[in-house]
Amino acid sequence: MANFFIDRPVFAWVLAIITMLAGVLAIRGLPVQQYPQIAPPTISINATYPGASAETVENAVTQIIEQRLTGIDNLRYFQSSSSDGAMSISLTFEPEADPDIAQVQTQNKVQGAVTQLPQEVQQMGVTVTKSNESFLLVVGLYSESNQMTQDEISDYLVTNFRDPISRINGVGNVRIFGEQHAMRVWLDPAKLYSFDMTPLDVQSAIQVQNTDISAGQLGGMPALDGQMINATIQAQSRLQTVEDFENIVLRVNENGSQVRIKDVAKVEIGAASYDGIVRYKRKPASGMAVMLATGANALETAKLVKDRVEELSSLLPSDLKVVYPYDTTPFVKLSIKSVIQTLLEAIVLVFCVMYLFLQNFRATLIPTIAVPVVLLGTFTILSLFGFTINTLTMFAMVLAIGLLVDDAIVVVENVERVMEEDKLPPKEATKKSMGQITGALVGIAAVLSTVFIPMAFFSGSAGGIYRQFSITIVSAMALSVAVALILSPSLCATLLKTTHHNENRFFFGWFNRNFNKARDGYQKTASYMAQRIARFFIIYLALIGVIVFMFNRLPSSFLPDEDQGSMFTMISAPAGSTAQRTLESVEQVEDFFLDGTDAVDHLFTVVGFSFAGSAQNAAFGFVGLKDWAERDESQSVFALAGQAMGAFSQIKDASAFAFFPPPIRELGNASGFDLQLVDRAGVGHETLMNARNQLLGMAAQSEVLTGVRPNGLSDVPQYKINID
Template sequence: MFSRFFIARPIFTWVIAMFIMGFGAFAIFQLPVEQYPNIAPPKVSISATYPGASAETLENTVTQVIEQNLTGIDNLRYIQSQSSSSGQASITLTFEPGTDPDIAQVQTQNKVSQSLSALPTIVQELGVPVQKAGSSSALIVGFYSKDGSMGRNDISDFLSSNLEEPLSRVDGVGQIQTYGSEHAMRIWLNPISMNNYNITTLDVIQAINEQNVQLATGEIGGAPNLEEQQLNATITAQSLLTSVEEFEEILLTVNPDGSQVKLGDISRIEIGTESYNVIGRWNRQEASGISIELSPTANALTTIQAVKDRVAELDSIIPDNLEVIYPIDASPFIKTSIYNVVITLGLAIILVVLVIFVFLQTVRATLVPAIAIPIVLLGAFAALYIFGYSINILTLFALVLAIGMLVDDAIVVTENVERKLEEDSDLQPKEAARQAMKEISGALLGTTVVIWAVFLPMTFFEGSVGVIYRQFSVTISAAMGISLLVALTLSPTLCGIILQSGKAVKDKGFFGYFNRGFDKMKRGHARTMDKFLENKIVFPLIFLIAIILTTLLFFRIPTSFLPDEDQGRMFTLINGPPSTTLNQTLEKVKQVEDFYLDNTDGAVEGLFAAAGFSFSGSGQNVGISFIKMKDWDERGDNQSVFDISNKAQGALSSVKDAMIIPIVPPPVSALGNSSGFEFQLVDLAGLGNEALAQAQNQFLGMANQSPLLTQVRFNGLADSPQYDLDIDNVKARALGVPIASINQTLSAALGGTYVNDFLENGRVKRVYVQ
């Protein structure tokens, strides 16, 4: 018999138990800790910039060109793209769950490289980065000037130049976005002065390219050289310009009389910023920040802490007047959630041991199942380590649920051995353990197999639901398997060592009172069952009614993927009419700030806002506010994120010329930025953008009338107004005006043209003419 071998070898049995505990203890410190397992499918993002281009131009010249080459990529599920009137194109590739995100990124990068030659020159020069993408920000590293000495453009330049690159190299960081941009040399052309001096935009660009250039002019005495050569030196002839004054001295023309026209004569030159499309704020002060998304396989707690540690390491280069803040930080809620489950697990263990003691009524008998608990739990952690899972809410919940079942095996063994000892006072504990195991080993195995039959099929579920149930079922099944092993090996061995022959006295004191009451309850239960069994109609009728009620309740109780929770943060989207300017959007952002900072009874700790940016894309008519709530213990009644969101919905709905939508983040941030679901409307018939927009508006109107739906909105940017400019090519040719010159002039005048680079504080930055 299997158990007999271990009962006869207690030291060997203890070695096995100690090995399980040691392996489990090791696994606990190696396992990643996260809120939920990696549910979302891997994503890769492609971004491109075409300054001054309309959404339609961007779609035709950039987005479609790249999309047409994204064929033959392994495990690709679908592609989503967005082209905005701000010149920003974004393409997101979603892959099958389980796909290696690194391989997906490499394959996507190779396909994009094949498309580069077909893209506009300016797009190629600005770059087309390919990154592993998440779905929402897990952390925002924000900065603001304590004394107001640094404006948002200076703060953004500092972040882009000094922090963006180091933080992007932190293990687990996916996509990074700075709310702002680096400094750039901005050359603002004066059309009147240019006309007076008869200078074109092409003349300016050509002069900058000729006089702002880094030349490699070689060296004197380079090898091979003459024997009598006595000097070796590098020759430097010209380098990149570094200041506004040097750019003002760029020579454009020299007149016959010797007079000169310089760049400073026909333009205003300043060190500005690459993009003026985003305005960042923190609690009504100018600010900027870096939004960090996690890579698909990253561990949230580890990555967020690593980013904070990296910021702390860079403290020596951060100006003294800059204060670091974390407006969005997912880690406190994850830590609190894990802590609460761990506390529940601890309480469950204590209650289980107390219940065992109350019913077994001897310390010796209680020790047997009590010792089994930590061994089984640690063994379950070892199983998680072997399967490559993590410590998360689902696996811990599975252990909480399993505690009540895993001690059953040890209790059955203990009670059966005790019964043997009580029936035969001359029987030795080891022999009693052997006899008991001979009777119940099959039953123990049978009950465990039944539990496996219930939970193991969940491992075959597919998709995100499959990921959730797989870890849950494997944890329970592994715990029950280890519980069976302990019940067949260690528990009978402990019974043979710890238990004593004879019958324990259990009819006095508390246990006597408890036993008499329990016996009375058993007799009452027996009488009730006798009456039910005498009547062959009542009991089946009650059973049938219970089944009907259960079925009705099952269909009436609301269902959801995961329940929404107060994560200590929320968002608010600001959408204005398509023709809204950035300054007008900023005024709406300030109204949102006023509400959250002044009308929430101190529930809000801070608010980071970005005018010109939103989850749906970038544009002058959109904005977003990231609201950081105070700690849960510091908030009073009716101050949860749900209460604040409802209050904001009512208060901000009256803001004119803007749709303001408070959003509570979803329980699994990797699946999106808000709760609910997304509906994709696809133009399969190829009817065009106008027909698609008409169908979209019709669908939104019908959806908003449904009492089952709330906050239905278009997840994108509405078409913005545009002026159509028609160039008369025939007349241009007749006047001797090159078409290329017209195109270049229009691009520079209205969209800005990237020319080349300059040096600022040893870092290469861009030069724009507009």
């Protein structure tokens, strides 16, 4: 095969150019992400039950839906969470499951349970979304000069941003931090009692009178003889103003007098809920967390979201500003940029090393040309396999650079040897050389491939990570052999000339003399060791023992934690605390991050929400750090988390934890691991909570665990009313 291309160098160049063009086109279409997609598909079920306690939601909604989640293909497990007024169920499927099919099957199962749910839940709706639980980014609005209240900001965000953002391709779900405006009816119990009425009477009247009515048509078919006009009749639609709601009739007395809502209640426009307090740098704010759809590309989706936000921002009031309190994409871009920079540096270093030893520019040029051909061709293979440009595939290319030029160097060195020993012209020397080394080149590629191919068959998350790495490096090896058999011989036949190395000129002469001295020293050392095999074999075994000992002592982990430029803070006030009481502890957290350190750029806090659950005694903070170039090692996210935990220990009325995002965002919201207790014996909730508290106490005393915290909220006080 080599002789065919040696005689047809133009054909070899055409194949190389086609390979490079295909690679360029593949790069334009390949998605970019930090790591390969390894998280299994997840489906989320969410429902709202206004005014219900967590126990009521668990019994009346969560358990009803859970009982229906049977017979779903490839379902691995599901976990649910019930809180006051809301519930969520997260279903995790096998990696090979189709997310679309999983969503359809889950939707069908949920639909069968809807009729058994309370009427209020049915009216609010049960949503089934194909999204991850972790956040891709958070879009925030805040009042720069405090001219707008949080309720006004939240209503603006919900009205103008929620629907356009949630419809973007790649967005699985959105979560609003804040509430939109609603018509609030504040009942006066004394006045209700005086009119012998109950809150249910008011609720029924609002439902009946605040509705759209189909009033029919005038002159609709079949019409009376002589009817000459056809028109649609419009009746009163839904109520719009405070006055409309105040005038809702609750009862008509026998004497013709009427009891209206304004007689028993105060009506005003307010927030749908007052459980949350949202602040950005201590200023009133609102936010929207964007969750990625299963299988969607993070960078592409984030770009679409930001473009849409920028478009909508042109209509913002002058006092409202858009911020991104939490964004996972800058670190991903920086990681990919760093790997690409390393790739370019490796190419330059490989060229310099080859020129240093070959000492012939023409000979150095041949393996150098092989580098872009092989790398661009590898991108084509990545596209064919449906892979992405990520840190692992790029790292595989960095590693492959040193290996792929070996084949071309072998070709060049052997051709030069044949030219020098047999005194043949370049073309004839190349043909003779390729007859000698073709089998060796194929054998080298086969041996190297057998080292990396088994990694492609790893199972689980490790397989998802290393599969793309393995295929990438093996593809590069295969292409390097193809280039060594097709393009490199053609280049040798046309570029190489009968020349002599510059053995005694300037730098090369000095380098060759010192290299020869080092070679002679190595030969003497090897000869000395060969004469004392037993002694050095014992040293060799001792070194192996030291390596095994050190290997066993090294800590192991899935992926190392990294400074991603952001961190989280979770605050838990005593059970039953109000939002205002929780805010006092949040303010102490704000004091540390905004005034106690120079490493923080911004802080976005939400009272009423945390990864542990939603309640007035829970709060969460998204901490954005300054750019990496503006921080030193003492201001890294790891150092800052330690400093924060020291400062948080001074907070007396709440417990606060500082932690950072995990290396792979799809696998959770925080680094570390979760441990769950399951009541398989049915011992009851109280016993389960006691066991949890005992486990937390034992874990807190461990020397190998840090940041131990409950992954849920404590039970809150409840008053039970027995109605007479």
